[in-house]
Amino acid sequence: MIGVRLLVGTRKGAFVLTSDGKRDKWEVNGPHFAGWEIYHLKGSPVDQNRLYASQSSGWFGQIVQRSNDGGKTWEPVGNKFAYDGVPGTHQWYDGTPHPWEFKRVWHLEPSLHDPDTVYAGVEDAALFQTTDGGQNWTELPGLRGHGSGPRWQPGAGGLCLHTILIDPSDPKRIFIAISAAGAFRSDDGAKTWQPINRGLRSEGIPNPTAEVGHCVHRIAMHRSRPRTLFMQKHWDVMRTDDGGDSWQEVSGNLPTDFGFVIDVHAHEPETIYVVPIKSDSEHFPLDGRLRVYRSRGGGNEWEALTNGLPQRDCYVNVLRDAMSVDSLDPCGVYFGTTGGQVYASANAGDSWTAVVRDLPPVISVEVQTLR
């Protein structure tokens, strides 16, 4: 059967939403792990029934859950995230040295080839890996050991590693992004890393064009063009066509270029989506109108997509991991809001419907295309 499965992480549990290929009727299953914050869930690209979930709580810390049946049942796996060696310090908000402290897993990125291998992006920023299905997690220390590590500083949401992209043509090439250190690339399977922030300009830091210190909110890639990346930075929408060696701004005619999410159409590598948010001090849509913006030319020229989205009195946010696309034709686009709505478009954004309206605040949305 062809269908889609949405994996929705919220402030108070996880939800699994399923539909057939038409994507007009949905079954809602959950909450799983009720009462816990679920920062992210993601399925293995090589086993659609193997899922991983990051479950955390200010009281009880971090749990990682694994499912082998597409989210019907779950089992807790390893939750020990110990930094390699002596952790050292990064900068605190006031610029003083602060010890690296594990807080939570923000993002789980399963391997493209092995369902037991998963990368985890954590706060305080570091990259971990499991090769045994989540039982044991080991830090890949080359990233945090990059010489710039002691200068990294948290964004308002913490010093979080929130984006992990693996190059499908070369799994040793990995891109990650950290708020507020910036983007980094490894060409050798996460052993060594280099900052890839040339071309970014951030007025909120002492040197607006510094090598590190940029508040990158999200990066997206189309699997057919792994050297082209799209970035929603704190302010500014950016693109690179050389694997991050240089970035150009493509905010163009967006009404505001602040935002969190960015994603790429499954079949059109130059069609990208963002949700503009008013500003970093007012985390809601401009004018109370929830609009997805789509560019069919890789940026600069954007069109507002409003059909089915609230166009008055809407003051929700769309967080950085809360947009995803399926690989059906037409491409489905999905996003969740801090107001608990999950919106779906089965026609590449031309029109939208609310799959659910009253979930807890949505932190993340991933989609699996089931075949």
Add this chain to the structure above:
Amino acid sequence: MIRVVLPPHLRTLARVTDEVAVEVDGRPTLGSVLDALEASYPVLRGTIRDHVTLKRRPFLRFFACEEDLSHERPDTPLPDAVVRGAEPFLVVGAMAGG
């Protein structure tokens, strides 16, 4: 046997519905009852105290016999009433948040 009462989220995680009982070798202490609890329910490792430092997580407290044992050393003996099984050892989540 030492009776241990867990907060609701940890009972769910440990897949128990009521208080649990753990066997402790020798004179039961704050640390040894937590060791025994984690040995019986490995899923609780890291949720009550840090994996590496074994420090209590900040938003949890340990109570017994109407006493707050949260700041006691791990080798602190548990009260006799807890050792006899007359009173439980309580792991309590701070009342905060929404």
